[in-house]
Amino acid sequence: MLSTKLSKYNVILASNSPRRQELIKSLDIPFSIKTKDIExxxxxxxxxxQITDYLAALKASPFSTELKENDLLITSDTIVWLNNKALGKPKNYNEAFNMLKELSGTTHEVITSICLTSKTFQNIINDITIVTFKELLDEEIDYYIKTYKPFDKAGAYGIQEWIGKIGITKIEGSYFNVMGFPVHKLYKELSKL
Structure with a gap:
């Protein structure tokens, strides 16, 4: 199994995201968490x-001088892509409201990139999921933001939360990619090591 294959590596997840931590845990591989703040x-x-690939690699850069021989660093980034522009994490209520208003009644792409970095190699993979929202009422958006405070989420929503359950009408691709990690692709990539 994967845990046996990876036994020679010290796997490090560089993410504060509880969703990413939960998803990597579900692969049954031992890992530790180390984070560094980057803009x-x-x-x-x-x-x-290109944006998520760049940012996933950027998140690995502060670790480059301290990686040991058997370290394997996993960094990741997610954006929502709508009307030829990226929606990142909202900074406040108004930004979150405007993002969800934009997503209301439309179809968008959720793009996640994962960067695997060791002392000797760096591999970047990504995945795209297509998500469709119903027309969201202003009071639904308001309730969601005030109750769930989605300020750490690209596009101002978590698919696994209330808004995903009542608002998403269609999804094409990996559900877990929208949560923050295309687990199937990460598993495949790790299996190659």
Whole structure:
């Protein structure tokens, strides 16, 4: 199994996201959590998965000098892509409200990139899930933001939360990708090591 294959590695997840921690835990591999704060800023000319690929690699960069021989670092980034622009994490209530208003009654893409970094290699993979929302009422958006405070989530929503249950009408692709990790792709990539 994967835990046997990875026994020679010290797997480190660089993420404060409880969802990512839960999803990697579900692969039954031992790992530790180490995080460093970085500003998630990317060159404006980047589009679509180029953004998440760039940011996932950027999140690995502060660790580069301290990785030991058998360390395997996992970093990740997720955006919502709508109307040719990226929706990241909202900074406040108004931003969250406006994002959800934009997503209401539309179909968007959720893009997650994962970067695997060791002393000798760096691999980046990504996945795309297509998500459709019903027309959301203003009071539904207001209730969700005030109750769930989705300020740590790309596009201002968590698919596993209330808004996902009442608002999402269709999903094409990996549900877990929308939660923050395309677990099937991560498993496949780790199995190659």
């Amino acid at each position: 998630e800023i990317y060159p404006k000319e980047l589009k679509h998965s």
